[in-house]
Structures are given as C-alpha cells and as structure tokens.
Amino acid sequence: MANETNDNFLKACRGEVVDRIPVWFMRQAGRSLPGYRELRKKYDVLTLAQTPELAAQVCIEPIDKLGVDAAILFADIMLLPLSMGVDLKIVDAVGPVIAKPLKTAGDIEAIEPFDPAKIAYLQRAIQIVRNGINVPLIGFSGAPFTLASYLIEGKPSRTWEKTKRFMFEKPDAWAELMEKLSDAIIGYLSAQIEAGAQAVQLFDSWVGALSPGEYRAFVLPHVQKIFAALKSKNVPRIHFGTNTGGMLKDFSNVDADVIGVDWRIDIAGAKRAIGGAKSMQGNLDPVVLLADEKTIEREADAIINALGPDAKKGFIFNLGHGVPPEADDKKVKHLVDYIHAQ
Ligand code: CP3
Numbered sequence: 001m002a003n004e005t006n007d008n009f010l011k012a013c014r015g016e017v018v019d020r021i022p023v024w025f026m027r028q029a030g031r032s033l034p035g036y037r038e039l040r041k042k043y044d045v046l047t048l049a050q051t052p053e054l055a056a057q058v059c060i061e062p063i064d065k066l067g068v069d070a071a072i073l074f075a076d077i078m079l080l081p082l083s084m085g086v087d088l089k090i091v092d093a094v095g096p097v098i099a100k101p102l103k104t105a106g107d108i109e110a111i112e113p114f115d116p117a118k119i120a121y122l123q124r125a126i127q128i129v130r131n132g133i134n135v136p137l138i139g140f141s142g143a144p145f146t147l148a149s150y151l152i153e154g155k156p157s158r159t160w161e162k163t164k165r166f167m168f169e170k171p172d173a174w175a176e177l178m179e180k181l182s183d184a185i186i187g188y189l190s191a192q193i194e195a196g197a198q199a200v201q202l203f204d205s206w207v208g209a210l211s212p213g214e215y216r217a218f219v220l221p222h223v224q225k226i227f228a229a230l231k232s233k234n235v236p237r238i239h240f241g242t243n244t245g246g247m248l249k250d251f252s253n254v255d256a257d258v259i260g261v262d263w264r265i266d267i268a269g270a271k272r273a274i275g276g277a278k279s280m281q282g283n284l285d286p287v288v289l290l291a292d293e294k295t296i297e298r299e300a301d302a303i304i305n306a307l308g309p310d311a312k313k314g315f316i317f318n319l320g321h322g323v324p325p326e327a328d329d330k331k332v333k334h335l336v337d338y339i340h341a342q
Helices: 008-013 034-040 045-050 052-066 079-083 105-109 116-132 144-153 161-169 171-195 212-218 220-233 245-251 267-274 286-290 293-312 329-340
Strands: 088-091 095-098 137-142 199-204 237-241 258-260 279-284 315-319
Touching: 008 199, 008 315, 034 045, 034 052, 045 052, 045 079, 045 088, 052 116, 052 329, 079 116, 079 144, 079 171, 095 144, 105 171, 116 137, 116 171, 137 144, 137 171, 144 161, 144 171, 144 199, 144 220, 161 171, 161 212, 171 199, 171 212, 171 220, 199 220, 212 220, 212 245, 220 237, 245 267, 267 279, 267 293, 279 286, 279 293, 286 293, 286 329, 293 315, 293 329
Parallel strands: 137 199, 199 237, 237 258, 258 279, 279 315
Antiparallel strands: 088 095
C-alpha cells in the first residue's frame, strides 16, 4: 500500500479544482491485464467475483499496473439479480444468459426482494480492497433498464426488441419490474457504501436504445428515485449510459454528481446539455486504445482542449465505454501517464 491518499477523483466528482486530471477506465480490471487472464485459466468470472480475496486481487491489479486514480469493484451487474434468485450464467464470449427469461407479471413477482446477506462476499471484497489501495473505490450497479434488458431478452441483444415490446405491451408489469429492480439497486448500492465504497456508478449501458420520450415515460422516474434515495449516503453518485446524446437533458435530469457520456457526442456539447452544476466523465472512443500512441495522445488532447479550463474542474477522464479486451496494457498505461502530465 502506498502512503498518501490520492483524492483527485473524489474532488473532481464534487466539482472541485484538481492539480492533476483524474483518470480511470470502465473494465480496467478485466481482460487486458495479465494477472486477470492468469486467474481466469482457473476460475470462471462468477467464482472470481464471489471469492473476496480473488475479487480484491483483480480489482487492485490496475491500480498498481496502470496508476489510475480510482478502483472499481470487481463484480458484474448480474450479481444483483443472481442474489434475487434469478437463475443465470455468464457464458464465455457471450455474456449473461438467463435460464428462464421474464415473460409475464408472474415471472416478475417470483423474483425475490434484495437481501444484503446474499452479497456479504461483495462487502468483504470491498473491505479487503480498501485496506490495499490509496485511491478511492467505486461501487456499482446495473441500472433498471439495462438489468431488465438481460432479464427479458435472456442474453445480450443489440436490438432489445423483446424488452421494448414488454415495455409497450405490458406497461403495468414493466413498472412493477422497474420498481422491484430500483428498490433492490438502492439496497445493493447502500450495502456497498456501508462496506466502504467511496463513490457509486449506475451503469445504464443499453438505455440509448430508447427514444427520449420512451426514456421519460418508462425509465426516468425510477432512476430519479434511485439517485434521490442515495443522496443521504454522502458519496458521489455517477450516472453513466451509452448512446445518450439525443436524450442527455433527460438522462442528466437526476440528482447525480457526475454524468458519464460515451464518444458519440462531443464533450463540449455534452457539457452544454448537462449544465455546469454536474461533473462529467468520459469520453474517449475505446477503440482509440488499439491505435498507435500518437493517435491516442491526439484524441486525448481533443477532449482536454474542448473542455479548456474545465478539464481540471469537475471532469474525470475515462473511456466512453469499457477497455477493449485486446487492448495492450502498455498503451493503456501510456494514456494514464499522458493525462496526468497535462
Ligand atoms: O460494460 C458495461 O456496459 C458496464 C456494465 C456491465 C457490466 N457487466 C459491468 C461489469 C454490463 C452491461 C455487463 C453485462 C455483461 N457481463 C457483459 C456484456 C454483455 C453484452 O451485453 O455485451 C459481459 C460480457 C459480462 C460478463 C463479464 N463481466 C465478464 C466476462 C467480466 C470479466 C472482466 C471483463 O471485462 O471481461 C465481467 C466483469 C465486469 N462487469 C466488471 C464490470 C464493471 C468488472 C470489470 C472491472 O473491474 O473493470
């Protein structure tokens, strides 16, 4: 453990001025790091995530190797529904696969309410990580829409037809599902904060599938409730989604401290839509990490220059989505050092 605490990430979340731009990456602990790949030869993802000592080891690897300014708990968004009795697997090269995808109101009723005792392993992992690092630890959850999309589709989808049909054809059952998931998410993130998570991020990775009107009608009130409920926990709350450029005013209409955006929108345009009161996180195209170092520097410059003086006030450098599995960790490290040198 290093001695001094690095709190640039938390300062940026709160909109304060920093001396160095904080940087971390979604999926920083995963596939692009050698220690993780070595462990994966012996354990599947769920076993790793549910074994506190191993999850902590994987979570800490990028802090030591990359020098990022925040850690993110090694977990998966599907651990929450798993803890609520949903039968699911993580299939290699596919993702989450649900044994019995949700079809009826009865299927929703059968999902158990959240019980923090079922995720005690996660709280233990948080405690171990906190003792091993000198940067803040971010807890996270999937957002109600993104979780529902896996539960209804049964596997990853890129059209979300079943999910949207469920939403249109069974609006009451949909509202029930959103409510059940939102209450569970509040409990799940609260349990992570109580165990020591110093910030939380809500991942609505697939919500960009909706029109702004659909978002307002079917999703936004539930997300607003989650952020309002977490306010009293006094840790920064990050709201992240992809493909949200067309709905950013609505997406950011929640009581969050930070809004995370992807690369499909200019960061300066995102700032105008979000307003100055919230901090921002983003938004380098993850594929840029596969290019040469000159390109990486140029694209990072474009983001920092577009923000001007705001790059060191209320801004957290990140990718627009997760680190590509085939990224070279030396280039990822180069990017971290480059941002820190600004
Ligand atoms: O990427 C995102 O959009 C973030 C939200 C999210 C996570 N899991 C968080 C996560 C989503 C949408 C998922 C679902 C999921 N789970 C997928 C995507 C499937 C799709 O629809 O495209 C996959 C492949 C999984 C399974 C999974 N989760 C694996 C194989 C791993 C190991 C690490 C890796 O990246 O390969 C995870 C861990 C995981 N899921 C983390 C997070 C934040 C931890 C990674 C980290 O610590 O950086």
